[in-house]
Amino acid sequence: MSEGALPPTVTVEMAEEQPASGPRRMVLNMGPQHPSTHGVLRLRLELDGETVVRCQPDIGYLHTGIEKEFEVKTYQQAVTLTDRVDYLAPLSNNLCYCLAVEKLLGLEMPPQAQWMRVMLTELTRLNSHLVWLGTHALDIGAMSVFLYCFREREDILRIFEMFSGQRMMTSYFRIGGLALEPPRGWERRVKDFIDRFPGCVDEYEDLLTNNRIWIGRTRGVGAIPLEDMLDLGVTGPMLRAAGLPMDARKDEPYSSYELFDFAVPTRTESDVYARYQVRVEEMRQSARIVRQALDGMPAGPWKADAPHVVLPDREKMKTQMEALIYHFKIVTEGFRVPEGEVYQTIESPRGELGFYVVSDGSAMPYRVHMRTPSFGNLQATSKMTEGALIADVIASIGSMDFVLGDVDR
Amino acid sequence: MLPDSLQDRGVALAVEAFDSGAVQGGKFDRGEVTLEIAPARIASVCGYLKYDQKFVRLSSVTAVDRHPAEPRFEVVYHLHSVERKLRVRLKCRLPGGDPVIESVTSVWRAAGWYEREAFDLFGIRFTGHPDLRRIMLPDDWEGHPLRKDYPVTGSRV
Numbered sequence: 001m002s003e004g005a006l007p008p009t010v011t012v013e014m015a016e017e018q019p020a021s022g023p024r025r026m027v028l029n030m031g032p033q034h035p036s037t038h039g040v041l042r043l044r045l046e047l048d049g050e051t052v053v054r055c056q057p058d059i060g061y062l063h064t065g066i067e068k069e070f071e072v073k074t075y076q077q078a079v080t081l082t083d084r085v086d087y088l089a090p091l092s093n094n095l096c097y098c099l100a101v102e103k104l105l106g107l108e109m110p111p112q113a114q115w116m117r118v119m120l121t122e123l124t125r126l127n128s129h130l131v132w133l134g135t136h137a138l139d140i141g142a143m144s145v146f147l148y149c150f151r152e153r154e155d156i157l158r159i160f161e162m163f164s165g166q167r168m169m170t171s172y173f174r175i176g177g178l179a180l181e182p183p184r185g186w187e188r189r190v191k192d193f194i195d196r197f198p199g200c201v202d203e204y205e206d207l208l209t210n211n212r213i214w215i216g217r218t219r220g221v222g223a224i225p226l227e228d229m230l231d232l233g234v235t236g237p238m239l240r241a242a243g244l245p246m247d248a249r250k251d252e253p254y255s256s257y258e259l260f261d262f263a264v265p266t267r268t269e270s271d272v273y274a275r276y277q278v279r280v281e282e283m284r285q286s287a288r289i290v291r292q293a294l295d296g297m298p299a300g301p302w303k304a305d306a307p308h309v310v311l312p313d314r315e316k317m318k319t320q321m322e323a324l325i326y327h328f329k330i331v332t333e334g335f336r337v338p339e340g341e342v343y344q345t346i347e348s349p350r351g352e353l354g355f356y357v358v359s360d361g362s363a364m365p366y367r368v369h370m371r372t373p374s375f376g377n378l379q380a381t382s383k384m385t386e387g388a389l390i391a392d393v394i395a396s397i398g399s400m401d402f403v404l405g406d407v408d409r
Numbered sequence: 410m411l412p413d414s415l416q417d418r419g420v421a422l423a424v425e426a427f428d429s430g431a432v433q434g435g436k437f438d439r440g441e442v443t444l445e446i447a448p449a450r451i452a453s454v455c456g457y458l459k460y461d462q463k464f465v466r467l468s469s470v471t472a473v474d475r476h477p478a479e480p481r482f483e484v485v486y487h488l489h490s491v492e493r494k495l496r497v498r499l500k501c502r503l504p505g506g507d508p509v510i511e512s513v514t515s516v517w518r519a520a521g522w523y524e525r526e527a528f529d530l531f532g533i534r535f536t537g538h539p540d541l542r543r544i545m546l547p548d549d550w551e552g553h554p555l556r557k558d559y560p561v562t563g564s565r566v
Contacts, residue, residue, distance in 0.1 A: 060545040
């Protein structure tokens, strides 16, 4: 560069609509590669100084066409696709999809399969909430919480690995029951964890609940009135932090949740701090459910008595001609599902997860639509951030706990 | 006229009483109520269900492509009443040539992104939508991938 040359200029995009007088508004692209978005979300912010005037979320960077993929997989194969939607809560997705197809088939699950599903989805909720708490605190500047949370998360992932052979993409629930027999010694592993876990939640709370910086960054931030939330389609902990105890586990119990004793925590402040309180309390409640499932786990079969859907035991397959034929048919061509359509919802860690499955009577789904909680919740971003400071955008979107795979599908 | 399976369903009777021409069919199957609504009446029926029948939540809006049958598209709405612990599914059938339906964004803002998604992936246009553009795919994408005549694999030459 010759002496006296100008430095490379930085171009700043200005907003199209400008106020009649006063400072001009600039546009800031937050993302798609911004650390606090936990994935690839782009927020187009129009700023007046440090105040956000307008916020437009731009999604789709992780769109993989999973719903199209469903249409060329047999029903059982498609279970593996559901893991990859909300990759922090794969078992919740497995469960919702399996329940939907089982509803179409009219299959009844034996008690052990139901209880095992409850126990593992609650561990999934803990797993998901731990990732949320760790990264949310990290965004706001509390580094150490992350290390504590991932310590416990590792234990949960090891439990998943013990059950399914996989840490994250478990696909452990299958249509008609579980993928494998529960492994020997699982009770001790789960008991070790659940005995320790409530003490760990106390530790997180010691770090954050009365922390002045934490309170300063979260209280009164990102609040939305309950009516707006309902109108915008927000569900899950965010809605409960606004005061509405809507929880599919209580309202529309599935997989024998009605047999478990747990509370649905709510707050009324509807701010980032209230969402934190709700999720922390949910962790304690989930631990209670896991404890009850562990203590009362029924004996008996772990898959349904439906030979045309569920693969036979290895021994039966080797000794009975009929079982061998079923095995061959299920593996090569899948099973046919009666014509119809169902919409099955469950309470995923993020809110209402719904699978709309349409069958035309063949062995592959005709159409599967996933009503994912992150997609619904993310619509509230503009409402939550407009008028707030840019630094609070980070706290607000962290409190939504979305997963971009779940948004874009 | 309501089909027999819906004669004892309160929601179905209420919608029928509100606008007898709106309900074109439906069924009660596997514990779920489905009402087929005339496409032209969808926004008014949704408004009635929200304000008079307490269906404060719109769970989702999506579509199903019945290609090559006609009418080709079904637009499917899942409504939820938190207070009544009740869900209902509304369905509108649209022709394949030019699938257009009135937007329900004026009833629930939640419909905004769901309708954009149906527009993006199925090519269904929602009139009165404040910001109808693609949401998942790039703006210059050609075609609508969730249509049945859109290939699953392969690349454009």
